[in-house]
Amino acid sequence: MAQFNELQVFQSMQGSANARLEQSASLTEGMAAAIWNNHHDHRDYLSPTHHTLSCYLEGGRDTFRRDQPQQTGAPNKLCVLPAGHQSSWVIGNSLRLIHLYVSPAQLALTGVQLLDRDLREFDLHEGIFIDDPQQAQRFRLLSQLDWQEPSQRLLLTSLSHELLCHSLLQHNRRKACLQLRGGLAAHQRRRVQEYIDAHLDSPLSLDDLAQLCALSPYHFARMFQRSCGLPPHRYVLARRLAKARQLLAQPHLSIAQVALDCGFASSSHLHQRFRQAFAATPGQYRNAMGLGQRS
Secondary structure, eight states, rough: OOOOOHHHHHHHTTTOSSEEEEEEEETTTTEEEEEEESSSSEEEESSSSEEEEEEEEEEEETOOEBBTTTTTTTTEEEEEEOOEEEEEEESSSOEEEEEEEHHHHHHHHHHHHHHHOGGEEEOOOOOOEEEEEHHHHHHHHHSOOTTOOOOGHHHHHHHHHHHHHHHHHHHHEOOOOOOOOSOOOOHHEEEEEEHHTTTTSSOOHHHHHHHHOOOOHHHHHHHHHHHHOOOOHHHHHHHHHHHHHHHHOOTTTHHHHHHTOOOOOOOOHHHHHHHHHSSSSSHHHHTTTOOOOOO
């Protein structure tokens, strides 16, 4: 995830004399969270480059958006603020809320995997003061955890992914006036993704993937990123890590074998990448699932 000083919504809150940061943490690559207390304030969000999901934990009944003053917040109310949106808020008496910040790259990867849809075909639908008890419960559980406690990092990252997946399923929309130019055709994208998933245990080169689409490596890389929202190497790494999580659930496989089956050069390489992505080692992941460790 970008540094907090690059998150415009976070910076807007931090720039207020009345807002107080209760805690914040980078949860996983592409996602971070913060809990805020605020009162008698006004905040403006001007075209942030990241997405923000939020939930009111306490108060908020006299908080409203300037252009929609008839709607007010309340405990368990949710907001979805996509990247590029603009909004101005008036905060009345004290409130407590949680923010989940999501990078465009993480949204793209989640959308491609979850919806099997070209990135340019969907975006998050902006919404304020949404009623969704299941999602509010996830936010509350997230807020109750100790974000600095290593043993809870796995649950933190799992909850953050559940929150994002649920928002995509409930609040995505097809973009109007869609013109798919410059990216891979749908059949090309499927062919490449299926090839990647079938060869995660082998070295994958840009040349190999480009040949599947009869493109030069340069043009393939540009078109792949336009379609999937990620450069090919980051997409492959994400798929390898997803497969590693599946294989780690099989206790008869050693971590070294999982590393080889997922295309990592060694168990230490898997350890490093897994920890960067999920804030837990493969062994800690297995322990959290009650499977024990096999090195």
